[in-house]
Amino acid sequence: MNPVLLKIIVLVGILLVVLGLASGLIWLERRLLALWQDRYGPNRVGPFGLLQVMADMIKIFFKEDWIPPFADKWVFVFAPSIVMITVLLTFAIIPFTSVIQITDMNVGILFFLGMSSLGVYSVVLGGWASNNKYSLLGGMRAASQMLSYEVFMGLSLMGTVMLAGSFSLRAIVEAQQHMWFVIPQFLGFVLFFIAGVAETRRLPFDLPEAESELVAGFHSEYSGMKFGMFFVGEYLGVILISALISVLFFGGWLGPVLPPVVWIILKTLFFICFFILLRAALPRPRFDQLMSWGWKWMLPLTLANLAVTGAVVVAMRR
Amino acid sequence: MASPATTSISVLEQLQQRFGADAMIAQPSIDRIPTAWVGRDKLIEVMRYLKGEIDRPYRMLYDITAIDERVRTYREGQPPSDFTVVYFLFSFDRNEYLRVKVPLAEDHASVETLCRLWPNANWYEREIWDLFGIRFENHPFLERLIMPRSWKGHPLRKDHPARATEMGPFQLPEEKTEEEEERLRFRPEEWGLKRASDDSDFIFLNIGPQHPGTHGVLRVVLQLDGEVILDAIPEIGYHHRGAEKMGERQSWHTYIPYTDRIDYLAGVQNNLAYLTGVETLAGITVPPRGQVIRVMMSELFRIASHLVWYGTFAQDVGQMSPVFYMFNDRERAFGMVQAITGARMHPSWFRIGGTAHDLPKGWEKMFREFLDWMPERLREYDKIVMKNSIFKARTQGVGVLTTEQAIDWGATGPMLRATGLEWDFRKKQPYSGYENFEFDIPTATHGDCYDRAVVHVEEMRQSLRIIEQCVKNMPEGPYKSDHPLALPPIKDHTMHDIETLINHFLGVSWGPVIPAGEALGAIEAPKGNNGYYLVSDGSTVSYRTRIRTPSFAHMQILPEMTRGLMVPDLLAILGSMDFVLADIDR
Numbered sequence: 001m002n003p004v005l006l007k008i009i010v011l012v013g014i015l016l017v018v019l020g021l022a023s024g025l026i027w028l029e030r031r032l033l034a035l036w037q038d039r040y041g042p043n044r045v046g047p048f049g050l051l052q053v054m055a056d057m058i059k060i061f062f063k064e065d066w067i068p069p070f071a072d073k074w075v076f077v078f079a080p081s082i083v084m085i086t087v088l089l090t091f092a093i094i095p096f097t098s099v100i101q102i103t104d105m106n107v108g109i110l111f112f113l114g115m116s117s118l119g120v121y122s123v124v125l126g127g128w129a130s131n132n133k134y135s136l137l138g139g140m141r142a143a144s145q146m147l148s149y150e151v152f153m154g155l156s157l158m159g160t161v162m163l164a165g166s167f168s169l170r171a172i173v174e175a176q177q178h179m180w181f182v183i184p185q186f187l188g189f190v191l192f193f194i195a196g197v198a199e200t201r202r203l204p205f206d207l208p209e210a211e212s213e214l215v216a217g218f219h220s221e222y223s224g225m226k227f228g229m230f231f232v233g234e235y236l237g238v239i240l241i242s243a244l245i246s247v248l249f250f251g252g253w254l255g256p257v258l259p260p261v262v263w264i265i266l267k268t269l270f271f272i273c274f275f276i277l278l279r280a281a282l283p284r285p286r287f288d289q290l291m292s293w294g295w296k297w298m299l300p301l302t303l304a305n306l307a308v309t310g311a312v313v314v315a316m317r318r
Numbered sequence: 319m320a321s322p323a324t325t326s327i328s329v330l331e332q333l334q335q336r337f338g339a340d341a342m343i344a345q346p347s348i349d350r351i352p353t354a355w356v357g358r359d360k361l362i363e364v365m366r367y368l369k370g371e372i373d374r375p376y377r378m379l380y381d382i383t384a385i386d387e388r389v390r391t392y393r394e395g396q397p398p399s400d401f402t403v404v405y406f407l408f409s410f411d412r413n414e415y416l417r418v419k420v421p422l423a424e425d426h427a428s429v430e431t432l433c434r435l436w437p438n439a440n441w442y443e444r445e446i447w448d449l450f451g452i453r454f455e456n457h458p459f460l461e462r463l464i465m466p467r468s469w470k471g472h473p474l475r476k477d478h479p480a481r482a483t484e485m486g487p488f489q490l491p492e493e494k495t496e497e498e499e500e501r502l503r504f505r506p507e508e509w510g511l512k513r514a515s516d517d518s519d520f521i522f523l524n525i526g527p528q529h530p531g532t533h534g535v536l537r538v539v540l541q542l543d544g545e546v547i548l549d550a551i552p553e554i555g556y557h558h559r560g561a562e563k564m565g566e567r568q569s570w571h572t573y574i575p576y577t578d579r580i581d582y583l584a585g586v587q588n589n590l591a592y593l594t595g596v597e598t599l600a601g602i603t604v605p606p607r608g609q610v611i612r613v614m615m616s617e618l619f620r621i622a623s624h625l626v627w628y629g630t631f632a633q634d635v636g637q638m639s640p641v642f643y644m645f646n647d648r649e650r651a652f653g654m655v656q657a658i659t660g661a662r663m664h665p666s667w668f669r670i671g672g673t674a675h676d677l678p679k680g681w682e683k684m685f686r687e688f689l690d691w692m693p694e695r696l697r698e699y700d701k702i703v704m705k706n707s708i709f710k711a712r713t714q715g716v717g718v719l720t721t722e723q724a725i726d727w728g729a730t731g732p733m734l735r736a737t738g739l740e741w742d743f744r745k746k747q748p749y750s751g752y753e754n755f756e757f758d759i760p761t762a763t764h765g766d767c768y769d770r771a772v773v774h775v776e777e778m779r780q781s782l783r784i785i786e787q788c789v790k791n792m793p794e795g796p797y798k799s800d801h802p803l804a805l806p807p808i809k810d811h812t813m814h815d816i817e818t819l820i821n822h823f824l825g826v827s828w829g830p831v832i833p834a835g836e837a838l839g840a841i842e843a844p845k846g847n848n849g850y851y852l853v854s855d856g857s858t859v860s861y862r863t864r865i866r867t868p869s870f871a872h873m874q875i876l877p878e879m880t881r882g883l884m885v886p887d888l889l890a891i892l893g894s895m896d897f898v899l900a901d902i903d904r
Contacts, residue, residue, distance in 0.1 A: 037642040133523050137545065137885070203636065204708060212531045212634050213889050283708045284636025286886045287545060 011102050018091055022235040023053045029235075029276050036280045063224035071221060072129040079126035080226045083233035086119040087240055094243050095170045097253040097260040108169040109161060112244065113154045116199055120146040122233070123201070123208055127218035138217030141287055142208035145198060148294040149205075152302040153195035159188040159309040160248050173252035182249040187305045189249045191298060196241035198294075200234060203279040207287055242271035329372075329416060330354055336367060343397055345419070349598050349837040353417040355397050358429045361420055365405070365435055368418075374411035378725050379432065381406040381866040382442035383851060384450045386476045388424070390855050392834035400424040401452055404851070405432070406838070406866070410725070410739070413746050415838065428453035438728040441874045449474040449562075459510065464555040464903060468501055473563055480563050504539070509551055511541050518543055523885075527556050531634055531889040534899030538876070538888070547888060550880045552873050557903040565863025569829030570596055571670060571805045573860070577850075578664035580865060581901040583623040585655070586615045587843045589668035594749055595839025595850040596670055599832050602801040606793040608672035609751040614685075614788035615658070615667065616750075617781040621692070622651045623844040624778050627896045631771065632703050634893030635712045635886075640703055647695055654684050670830065671804025676797045685789045692782055696775065704775060713767035717879040717891035720765060727878065728871040731846025732773040732896060737765035743842035750841075755784050767894035774896065803830040829858040845869055845896050865904050869897035 027042065027050060034041025042049035067073055093108040095101040105111050120142060127139020161167055163184060164175035172181075182189045198205040209217040219230045246252055246267035253260035285293070329352050330344045342364075343355040356364050368376045385402045387393065399421030407416045420429055431454040432439035443454040444463040451472035454460055462469065471478050479485050490498075506513050506522055514520055521544075526537040535556035541549040561580060565573055577588040590612060597604065604612070625648045629641030652662045658678060659665035667674050703709055719729065721737040734741055742759040744752040760776030762769030800808055802818075805825045811818040824830075834856035840849035846868025855861035872895050880888050 033638070037639045038646055039642060133521060137523075203638070206636070210636065210886070212636060213886050215529060280639050281702075282637065283632065283706060283712060284886075285708050286712055286884060288884065289711055 007102070010100055014091055014096070014100070014102060015088070018088070018236065018239060019232070021239055022232050023057065025235040025238065025272065026056065026231075027053050028272070029279075032273065032276045033280050036277070057228075060225055060228045065224040065226065068130065068132075068221050070131045072131065075125050075129035076221075077226070079122050079129055080222065080229035080233070082122035082125070083119050084229050084236070086115040086122070087233055087236040090115045090240055091243075093169055094240075094247060095173055095252060096243075096264050098170070100261065101170065104168055104170045107167045109157055109167045113150070113157075116153070117146070117150060119199075119237075120150075122230075123218045126222070126230070127208070130218070130221040132221050134214045134216070134220045135218050138208040138210070138214050138220070141210075142201065142218060144287075144291065145201075145205065145207060148291055149195050149198040149298075152191060152294070152298045153199065155299075155302045155306055156188050156191035156195060157248065158306055159185045162309055162313050169247055169252075173247055173254065176251040176254060180249060180251045185249060185305075185309070187301065188309075189245070191302050191305065192248070193245060194298065196245065197275065197278065200237035200241055200275070202234070202238065202275055204282040204284050205290065206284060207290065210284060238272055238275050239268065242268045242275065245271050329412075329414070332372060333364065333367075337364065343395075345396055347417070347837075348601075348835045349595075349839075351415045351417050351838055353419065353836075355419045355421060358420050358422065361418075362430050362432075362435075364418065365432060368407060368416065369435055374409055376407035376409040376412075376416055378408040378410070378728055379405070379436035379438055379442075380408040380415065380728060380847070381849065381851070381864070382432070382439060382446060383864040383866075384446045384452055384474075385853060385862045386450065386474065389476050390853075390861060392856050397421050401427050401450060403429055403446065403452060404864075406849075406851070410741065415840075417838075422452065427451060428455055430455050431457040433458060436728075437726055437878075438871060438874055441870070448472065451475065462555075464558045466498075466555075468498060473560065480560075480567055506541070509539060511539075511549060511551075515543070520548065525888070531892060532899075533630060533892070533897070536873075536899055536902075538892075540885070540888070542885070545884045547880050547883055547885065550877050550888060552876050554870075554873065554899075554902050557899040559900075559904065561904040562863050562865060565860045567859060569858045570832050570860065571825075571829045573863070574668065575664065575666040577865075578666050579900060580867065580904055581623075581843060581845060581848065581869070581898055582663060583619075583626050583898055584844050584848075585619040585622070585663060585665055586612070586659075586667055587619050587623075587841065588848065589666065590616055590750065591839050591841045591843060591848045592850045592852075593668050593670060593839070594841060595837045595852040596832060598837040598839060599835050599852060599854050600670070600801070600803040600830070601833075602671045602799050602804055604672055604750070604799055605796045606751065607795045608797045608799070610788050610792055611673050611677060611797055612668060612750050613752065613755070614785055614792075615655070615665075615673075617784045617788075618651055618654065620781045620844045621778050622648050622655075624774050624781075624896075625651070627774060627844075628699065628703070628771075631893035631896075632709070634889045635709060637703065637706070637709065640699065643695070643699070643702075647692065650688060650691065654688060657681070657684060669798065669805060671801055672796070672798025677792075682789055682792075685785060689782060689786055689789070693779070696778060700775070704771065710768060712886070712890055713771065713894065715764070716767045716883065716887050717894060718764060718766045719875065719879060723875075723878065724765065727875045729846070729868075729875060730871065731842065731844070731868050732770055732777065733846060733868075733872055733875075735760065736762045736769040736773045738763050743840065743847060747840075755787050757783050767890050770894040770896070803832065805830050831856065831858055832860075840866070843868060845898075845901065846872065867901045867904065869895075869899075869901035870904075872897055873902050 031041045042052040045051040045055050067076055090112050092102040093105050093111055123142040124139045127135040160172060160181050163181060164172040201208055219227055222230060246264060250267050253264045255263035333342050333354055341360055345353040345355060347353045383404050387399050387402055401422045403420045405418040431443055441463060443457055446452050447460050448462040448464050449472055521542040523540040523542055524537060525540060526532040527535045537553040539551045540547055561576055564576055574589055577592040578585060580588050625644040629644035632640040655665055656662050658681060659667040719737055721739045724734045724737045738761055740759050740761050745759055757780045760773050762772045798804055802821050807818060807822045807825055812822045832854045834854050836853050838849055838851045840847055848868060849866040851864035852860055853862040879891050
C-alpha cells in the first residue's frame, strides 16, 4: 500500500479513536464514580446510559457561545484550543503498536515534555483572559503547580531513557522485551505517575479548578464548546498520560497471546480507571502544601533515582 | 429545686450589696433564671462587675435581645419601659444564666455598647438596631445586619406590619432598581477595609452569596494579598424569613412547624427547644414515655444532622465520595423518622405536653437494625476521612480557637468542646430526662478544624448509645400530658365530660392561652446551644419570641479564625463550623 496513504489512515484512525475514547471517558468516569459511591450515575439515555455522551455533546454544541464583555476576547477564544492542540500533537509520538504510530521521533520524550509545558498556557491564559478573580486565582495556581511539577516530571523519565539508551518511545518499548521498566524504575514510575496526575490537573491536584473553593477555577467564565474543549482536553490528557505510562514502564504493546493493540488498550484503560479511582478517594491538599511537597520530597527523590540509576548503568557497562 | 433558688438570690443580693438597693430591681421569674432590672447609666459598671469582679463570674454573653413593651398588658413588678434590652449572661462556674434588663423610653431609645467587654455583642447589637431601632452608643459599626440597608422602619417593633398585604403593593420602578443596585456597589472603605498596603494592592473577593462552599446564601467578603486572607467579613441576612415576627402572629401551637425550619437539619430538636420554653411557662410536665420518645427522636436527628456536616465537610476539603455514603445513612434515619412521624426533614412532631402520636408497632425493630448498621459505617468513615493524611494536613492547626476565645465569642456545642471545655447542656442542665441516660461528653484539645471533627464524630457514637438505652428502657404509659393546656388534648376525655370538651374546643379553635410570664427554653442542639426566649402576655399568641441560635454566634467568630490563613483554609473552617444559614438568619 502507498505509505503516505497508510500514514493518513493511521493518523485519522488515531485521532478518531482518541477523541471517541475521550468522550466515552466522560460516561465511564461518571459510571465508575457512581459505582464506587453507592449510586447509579447516568443510566437513562440509551443502553447503560451510553448515549449520555451524545446528549451532552448535542447540548454543549447548541449552547450559547458567550464571551463575557469584560474578557480579553482573542485570548479568551484562543486559550481552550491550546490544550487540545498540544495534547493531540503529543499523540503523534505514542507507539500504540510497532505499526500504529504516526511518527517515531528520536527525541520523542523531549517533544512530549515540550508540549506539556505549552499546554499549561491554556489554563493560565484562560484564567487571565476571563478577567474574573476566581479564574485568575485558578490560573495562578495552575502556573505555579506546573512550574514545580514539571521539573521532576522530566527528570523522573530520565532513568528509563538511560536504561533504553534512547529518547525514542519505540526504542524504549523494544528495550522492554525481557523486563518491564517498572521493575528497575519503580520509583521513577511512581514519580512520573504523580507528576502526570498533576499535569492533567485531576484530584488531588485539581487546585486550579477546586470547585469547592474557586467555583470552577480557571474555566468559571467558559461555556458551550469552549468549555467543552477544556473538558475534553482534560480527558485527552488522562488518556495521554495513561498511554505514556504503559509505553514507558509497562512494555507498551508487548504481551503474550493477545494482539499488541489489545495489550496497549488494556494497559491504558487500567491506568485511566486508576485516575478515576484517585478522584473518588482523595481530598485536595492545600496549595502551599502541594508546592512544598513537590520541592521538598518529589524533586530530591527524583534526583536520587537519577543518580542511582546512572551509577548502576555505568557499572553494568564496565 | 432548692439549690438554684438559693444561688439566684445570692447573685441578685450580691448586685444589691455592690450597687445599692435602689440601683436594681429584681424580677421574679418562672424559669428560675435570676432577673435584674438595671438603669442604662449603670449598665456598663454592672456588666464589668459581672464579667470580671464577682466571684464565679459570668464569662459568656449568651444573647442580647429586646422587647417592644408598648402594648404589653401584664407587667406586674416591672419598671416602666417602652423598649427593654435584655442581656443573657452565662456563668460556667455557677452553671447558671442571668438575665439583665435595661428599660428605655421611646424617645431616648439608646444604650451604651458592650462591644468592649464582649466582642460578640457586636452582631447582637446591630441586629437590635436593625429590628428595633435601639441605638448603641459608641458601637464600632452600627449598620443594619439582617434587613437590606434600604429598608424603612424596624420590623420587630409592634407598629411595623407583619404581612406584605398590610404594606401596600410592592413596586420596583427603574430608578428604584438603579438606586438599589448602586447601594450594592462594593466600596472597601465602607467595610473598614484598606485597598492597598505600601507594597501591594489587595484583591477583594466575594465568596458567595452563591458559592458551592458556603452551604447556602452566605456572603464572605475577603481581603486578599495573593491567596492570604487579611480579613474576612461575613455578611448575613440573605436567608432571613422573619421567624421571630411570625411568632407574634401564630398561636403557641401553630408556631411549632416554623421552628423546624430554623435549623433545618435538626428537625425535632428545634421543637424541643421551643416547647421546653412553652412548657415552662405553662407549667406542664411531660410524662416519662413522652420524654424518652423525645430524647430518642432528638438524638436520631443529631445523628442525621452530624452526617450532613460530616459529608459536606469532607467535600469542602475536596473529598468527593464520603458525602454520598453519609447521605445514604441519613436516608435510613429519615426512613425511620418517616415511619414514626409521617414526614422526613421537618416532622413538626412534638406537641405542647408530649408528641403528636405514640410510637407505631414494630418501631424497636427499625431502631435495632439502625443500631447494628451505624457503628460499622462510622468505623469505615474513620478510615476514609479522619485517618486520611491529606485530610489531616488540611484541618490540623487550621482555624484554632482557644477556650478563652470560644467563651468570649459565645461559642457553644462542638465548637466549645473542641477547645477542651467539657460542657454539654444535656449533662449540666438536663432537660427532657437526659439525667437518666448514660453517655460521655466528647472533647478534644486543640480547638482546630480537625478537633471539631473529632468531637462531632464521637458525638454520633454517644447518640447511638443514648438511642440504644431508649430502645431498651422505653417506659409504658401516656406519651402526652393530660394538662389542660397540652395540645391537642387527649380525645378520650372529651367524650365523657363537658369541661374537657370545652377545653378541647378552645384549644383546637383558638389555641391554648399560656399564662403571662417569661421563660427561656435552651437545649443542646446538634450545633450548640439553641434557646427560645418566650414572653407571654396571657394570650393565644406569643408576645415576643426570641430565637438564640448557635450558628449565629459561631459565624461571628469567622474573621477571628481566618486571619492570615489561605482561601482553602477558609472553606475548611466554614465546613468544620457546622452551621446552616436558616439557623443564622432565622
